[in-house]
Amino acid sequence: MKLLTLNFLTCAIKTCKTNPASFPLHPRNAELEIQEADINLPFLKNILPRLMWEEIRTIARELGLPDLPSTPPTPTDLSISTSSTAPSNPDTSLDTDEPSEAPAGEETPSQTALDLHRLLLETCIQEGILVCGSCGHEYAVKEGVANFLLPGHLV
Amino acid sequence: MPTYLVRLAQAHESFRKVELRALADLYDVGLEFLTYDEDSPYCLVDLPSDSAARSIISRSILAQGVYELWGQGATYDELHKSVKSISASRWSQYEQSSFRFTVEGYRGGKLAAEQRDIIESFSYLDFQGPPRMRNPDVAFRIFEDYDLDVPTPKFLYFGRLVAESGRNEAKKVYDLKKRHYISTTSMDAELTLLTANIAQVTPGKLFYDPFMGTGGFPIACAHFGAVVFGSDIDGRTIRGTGGSARRGQTGKMDVVGNFKQYGLTSSYLGGFVSDLTNTPLRVPVSASSASGGFLDGIVCDPPYGIREGLKVLGSRQALLENERQSHEDQYKIPGYIPPKRPYSFIALLDDILAFAVATLVENGRLSMWMPTANDEDTELVIPSHPCLQLESVCVQAFNKWSRRLLTYRRLKESEIPKGALEIATKEYEKGTRASDLNGFRRKYFQGFKEFNNMRKEFERMKMAPANDGIEKDSTAEGGLGQKSETKH
Ligand SMILES: C[S@@+](CC[C@H](N)C(=O)[O-])C[C@H]1O[C@@H](n2cnc3c(N)ncnc32)[C@H](O)[C@@H]1O
Ligand SMILES: [Zn+2]
Numbered sequence: 001m002k003l004l005t006l007n008f009l010t011c012a013i014k015t016c017k018t019n020p021a022s023f024p025l026h027p028r029n030a031e032l033e034i035q036e037a038d039i040n041l042p043f044l045k046n047i048l049p050r051l052m053w054e055e056i057r058t059i060a061r062e063l064g065l066p067d068l069p070s071t072p073p074t075p076t077d078l079s080i081s082t083s084s085t086a087p088s089n090p091d092t093s094l095d096t097d098e099p100s101e102a103p104a105g106e107e108t109p110s111q112t113a114l115d116l117h118r119l120l121l122e123t124c125i126q127e128g129i130l131v132c133g134s135c136g137h138e139y140a141v142k143e144g145v146a147n148f149l150l151p152g153h154l155v
Numbered sequence: 156m157p158t159y160l161v162r163l164a165q166a167h168e169s170f171r172k173v174e175l176r177a178l179a180d181l182y183d184v185g186l187e188f189l190t191y192d193e194d195s196p197y198c199l200v201d202l203p204s205d206s207a208a209r210s211i212i213s214r215s216i217l218a219q220g221v222y223e224l225w226g227q228g229a230t231y232d233e234l235h236k237s238v239k240s241i242s243a244s245r246w247s248q249y250e251q252s253s254f255r256f257t258v259e260g261y262r263g264g265k266l267a268a269e270q271r272d273i274i275e276s277f278s279y280l281d282f283q284g285p286p287r288m289r290n291p292d293v294a295f296r297i298f299e300d301y302d303l304d305v306p307t308p309k310f311l312y313f314g315r316l317v318a319e320s321g322r323n324e325a326k327k328v329y330d331l332k333k334r335h336y337i338s339t340t341s342m343d344a345e346l347t348l349l350t351a352n353i354a355q356v357t358p359g360k361l362f363y364d365p366f367m368g369t370g371g372f373p374i375a376c377a378h379f380g381a382v383v384f385g386s387d388i389d390g391r392t393i394r395g396t397g398g399s400a401r402r403g404q405t406g407k408m409d410v411v412g413n414f415k416q417y418g419l420t421s422s423y424l425g426g427f428v429s430d431l432t433n434t435p436l437r438v439p440v441s442a443s444s445a446s447g448g449f450l451d452g453i454v455c456d457p458p459y460g461i462r463e464g465l466k467v468l469g470s471r472q473a474l475l476e477n478e479r480q481s482h483e484d485q486y487k488i489p490g491y492i493p494p495k496r497p498y499s500f501i502a503l504l505d506d507i508l509a510f511a512v513a514t515l516v517e518n519g520r521l522s523m524w525m526p527t528a529n530d531e532d533t534e535l536v537i538p539s540h541p542c543l544q545l546e547s548v549c550v551q552a553f554n555k556w557s558r559r560l561l562t563y564r565r566l567k568e569s570e571i572p573k574g575a576l577e578i579a580t581k582e583y584e585k586g587t588r589a590s591d592l593n594g595f596r597r598k599y600f601q602g603f604k605e606f607n608n609m610r611k612e613f614e615r616m617k618m619a620p621a622n623d624g625i626e627k628d629s630t631a632e633g634g635l636g637q638k639s640e641t642k643h
Pocket of ligand 2: 013
């Protein structure tokens with residue numbers, strides 16, 4: 001499972017969901033694996049406002065991964081503004097601070113985008129457990145597949 | 156707006172307009188149907204431009220291609236007259252282009268020699284460029300529409316090719332017969348791709364299937380560029396040790412393997428094991444955080460029968476204290492199987508709707524399949540929710556049963572009637588059987604204007620000429636408690 005999934009996952013126990021401590025789930029004894037993936041800038045931009053930034057930082061810290069900045073990047077931080085002043089546009093003053101409007105397909109991902117991509121879409125938990133911070137229940141991850149089925153006494 | 160001829164596949168008829176409308180809406184393109192008949196593969200539409208036509212049709216599953224209309228008529232005389240009056244101003248534009256002419260007949264046709272004569276009869280277009288069968292600059296086609304066993308066509312069209320669809324290629328690539336890992340409940344590839352189009356998948360979006368089985372829907376969504384994930388209560392279907400319906404398969408077969416086969420692993424977040432009624436996904440609860448949804452779309456084929464194994468976590472009867480204790484003692488032992496109990500399909504549908512309301516972003520789509528018996532006595536109930544607008548209903552009819560593809564749009568906060576969301580969310584929180592709320596919801600929904608418009612639309616579609624039912628689905632319908640299926 002790619003780490004991004006942890007941005008959406010919480011405890012499966014209904015009464016736990018309302019307790020803020022149930023999110024995020026805390027990975028323990030995690031075996032990580034990097035699975036290379038094509039960078040997907042439109043997706044990163046789309047998903048950025050839906051990231052629970054503080055919690056993702058916590059997860060990264062708990063997994064011993066490089067620290068994330070304390071404030072989330074903005075969509076413009078994700079691509080390099082190719083500030084090429086088009087010769088066909090001689091009137092554009094040089095000190096304009098408006099981002100150049102490159103067509104979406106030609107945008108170059110910034111280092112911030114590459115870092116996010118590596119963390120959320122290439123880093124996978126293969127083995128380990130996910131622990132609820134509210135009730136302490138442990139969900140096992142085996143061969144990259146997490147099991148959220150609740151035992152009889154917890155349904 | 157210029158008029159275009161859409162050449163449709165004569166299959167899944169009740170899905171065809173719905174698919175084109177969904178794609179037009181997705182690309183914010185004005186689409187107006189001028190002629191449409193469930194019994195014909197030809198329909199005329201108004202579209203703003205070639206590029207608009209291309210963006211919709213190139214990814215359509217039920218269209219084969221789109222042509223700029225250069226003429227139409229009941230006879231060749233009429234057709235030529237029409238070509239001269241409609242398109243004469245465009246001829247010079249293609250004067251020097253390499254070009255191709257073809258003739259196609261629907262339910263009939265001409266011999267090659269006759270086709271050559273027909274093409275010759277267009278020589279007044281006076282194209283100077285070289286004829287070229289492969290990759291010409293411009294391609295034209297004459298369409299002959301026949302009635303069965305009648306030697307002369309009843310109607311003719313002439314058009315310039317703007318775009319072919321991805322239908323044939325996608326059907327070939329994703330054909331279940333060639334898929335690495337499938338099971339008895341895997342849905343036909345064409346229908347999964349169609350569902351993805353109707354659910355408005357586009358690159359950059361996030362889609363989820365809570366009943367993913369062998370991953371058919373997530374794969375179709377990834378094909379159109381979405382990032383996807385899914386889950387299933389049956390861990391074997393995801394891990395793949397449950398085997399495959401295809402005979403003679405050995406080795407590891409799993410959902411990841413399917414994504415690998417199609418080169419789509421970059422778009423697959425992974426799968427997990429869970430019960431929809433005890434989901435581990437965040438379900439933003441308070442009304443104020445309702446726009447805290449995170450899914451752009453949900454597509455699924457929920458379980459409904461014995462084979463699909465409709466069950467949820469829990470025990471048939473409340474556990475005794477010693478039984479609870481023994482679960483607690485044993486659940487960490489490998490091989491422990493959590494107890495499951497039967498559940499009502501209607502309740503599950505309502506659970507899915509409530510889940511969708513909690514997790515979809517504003518304007519996000521839920522596309523879900525729902526089977527029903529073709530039984531005159533059973534009232535057709537389309538599940539509803541005050542925060543979801545029913546966008547379309549498509550029907551695939553079989554002998555004794557049919558299934559419908561229901562597509563909903565998550566309303567924006569500003570569109571939701573005051574108080575409706577709070578009531579609905581509270582009920583979800585409490586875990587009330589959503590079916591208990593049906594009375595309330597139905598009454599609520601009836602007040603919606605959209606619902607009445609929808610009903611009118613269905614009535615109108617029902618008036619369309621009845622089709623003859625040869626290897627076809629029925630016409631669309633969807634009024635509550637009303638039926639109009641073709642009997643086979
Ligand atoms: C009709 S099949 C879907 C098949 C899938 N579309 C495919 O292409 O393979 C329904 C699936 O729902 C699963 N299921 C049954 N009850 C469930 C529940 N309560 N929660 C989640 N999944 C469930 C079944 O294990 C089955 O795989
Ligand atoms: Zn918990």
